[in-house]
Amino acid sequence: MYISLICLFCVPKFYMFGHSSFMTTLVLTDPTYTAPASYNLFDRFFLKLIHDKRDLVFIYLILQIFLMMAVGLYLFLPGRFSWWIAVPYLATNWIFFMGPYILMLHCTGHRTLFKNQYRWMNKIVPWVQGPFFGQTPETYFTHHLGMHHPENNLEGDLSSTMHYQRDSFLGFMQYFLTFFFIGLGQLATYFFRKKRIKLMKHSILGELSWIFIVTILCLLNFKATLAVFVIPLCFTRFMMMAGNWGQHAFIDAAHPENCYRNSITCINVSYNQKCFNDGYHIAHHLKPAMHYTDYPVEFLTNQAKYIQEKAIVFKGLDFFMVWVLLMTKSYKTLAKQYVQLDGNALTKEEVIALLKNRTRKIA
Numbered sequence: 001m002y003i004s005l006i007c008l009f010c011v012p013k014f015y016m017f018g019h020s021s022f023m024t025t026l027v028l029t030d031p032t033y034t035a036p037a038s039y040n041l042f043d044r045f046f047l048k049l050i051h052d053k054r055d056l057v058f059i060y061l062i063l064q065i066f067l068m069m070a071v072g073l074y075l076f077l078p079g080r081f082s083w084w085i086a087v088p089y090l091a092t093n094w095i096f097f098m099g100p101y102i103l104m105l106h107c108t109g110h111r112t113l114f115k116n117q118y119r120w121m122n123k124i125v126p127w128v129q130g131p132f133f134g135q136t137p138e139t140y141f142t143h144h145l146g147m148h149h150p151e152n153n154l155e156g157d158l159s160s161t162m163h164y165q166r167d168s169f170l171g172f173m174q175y176f177l178t179f180f181f182i183g184l185g186q187l188a189t190y191f192f193r194k195k196r197i198k199l200m201k202h203s204i205l206g207e208l209s210w211i212f213i214v215t216i217l218c219l220l221n222f223k224a225t226l227a228v229f230v231i232p233l234c235f236t237r238f239m240m241m242a243g244n245w246g247q248h249a250f251i252d253a254a255h256p257e258n259c260y261r262n263s264i265t266c267i268n269v270s271y272n273q274k275c276f277n278d279g280y281h282i283a284h285h286l287k288p289a290m291h292y293t294d295y296p297v298e299f300l301t302n303q304a305k306y307i308q309e310k311a312i313v314f315k316g317l318d319f320f321m322v323w324v325l326l327m328t329k330s331y332k333t334l335a336k337q338y339v340q341l342d343g344n345a346l347t348k349e350e351v352i353a354l355l356k357n358r359t360r361k362i363a
Contacts, residue, residue: 026300026341030272030279033293049118051111054293058104058113058125065101065129068093072132075224076217086227093133098236101133102140103275109141110288131210131229134236138206143187146199149288153248153262158186159241162256166249166359167326176241180234239320246319247281249326250312250358259285260309264322265299267339271318279318282311303341312358313339331355 033054039047046059071089075081105125114121127137143159151157159179164171184207191200210229217225252261259282266272266279278284280295290298299306306313314322314337325334335351346354 072228134232136210138202142203161248162362165361242323243319246322260311264312307342
């Protein structure tokens with residue numbers, strides 16, 4: 001019965017966005033901002049709390065997630081745990097909420113959601129809701145903004161894909177297991193070495209807080225803790241590393257520092273509708289503080305630069321699909337979805353050769 005209730009609220013409110021349609025060789029279907037004709041009573045209340053009216057969608061997503069969290073907490077009640085509830089709960093979370101939640105966490109990390117007088121509410125997404133989606137508090141923020149963006153997938157980036165053969169499943173598993181088992185230690189050491197002690201403390205505090213709370217909960221209700229917190233942690237960390245692998249799989253060995261050549265862009269895919277234009281990863285590395293609704297316009301405006309830099313762009317694929325296709329070495333499918341921004345300059349065989357060259361291990 002709870003599934004029926006949740007399904008009423010499972011899709012984030014994108015009613016405030018339109019679709020881009022510009023006079024260009026490309027027509028994008030990814031969301032851009034269109035102001036609504038009017039705001040309802042709830043909208044007007046929430047708009048008083050947040051910095052940017054374009055982020056109203058995050059408020060409704062937060063409220064929807066609280067409904068799902070109530071189901072998770074129900075599993076902890078004495079005698080109430082059942083795998084018949086836990087499995088649909090996990091499936092609903094993963095299918096409908098995990099992607100939007102993590103990209104909301106991402107966006108609100110780069111651009112603070114709540115105004116300064118309500119800044120305590122900025123802890124809701126990472127600290128209150130994060131553990132239900134396998135996110136230990138503060139770890140994502142410190143890893144992504146404190147380390148990944150400054151290092152830009154180069155030598156100093158702990159999540160760099162450079163030194164792996166990026167169409168190898170064994171290479172990926174080495175990459176994932178390194179992150180999973182010693183990633184926190186590497187991150188703390190990185191911040192210590194860079195003399196960024198505050199970020200080091202935050203990353204350790206967030207991880208240890210999760211471990212402490214989950215240990216206590218295991219003693220109270222092991223099965224519920226496993227379903228609500230431990231399994232999501234394992235699943236989410238795997239999927240995040242698969243996503244990062246897809247984002248940074250095609251690297252020009254001659255210019256690995258170039259964001260146009262060490263990242264990719266995915267356009268006209270439903271993932272961008274659900275996950276706040278996360279497909280525009282090149283633009284995000286170039287302009288991390290840009291609002292996600294502006295990325296399609298940025299892409300169309302700067303097509304000439306993308307062509308000049310030989311940027312890799314796919315249509316109809318997201319990063320996880322790219323990861324799967326690389327793991328199965330399905331270069332023909334990747335080539336079919338490759339967007340030739342400057343027309344049909346390359347044959348299918350030349351596209352495949354380009355993609356294979358960009359996935360080679362960089363010494």
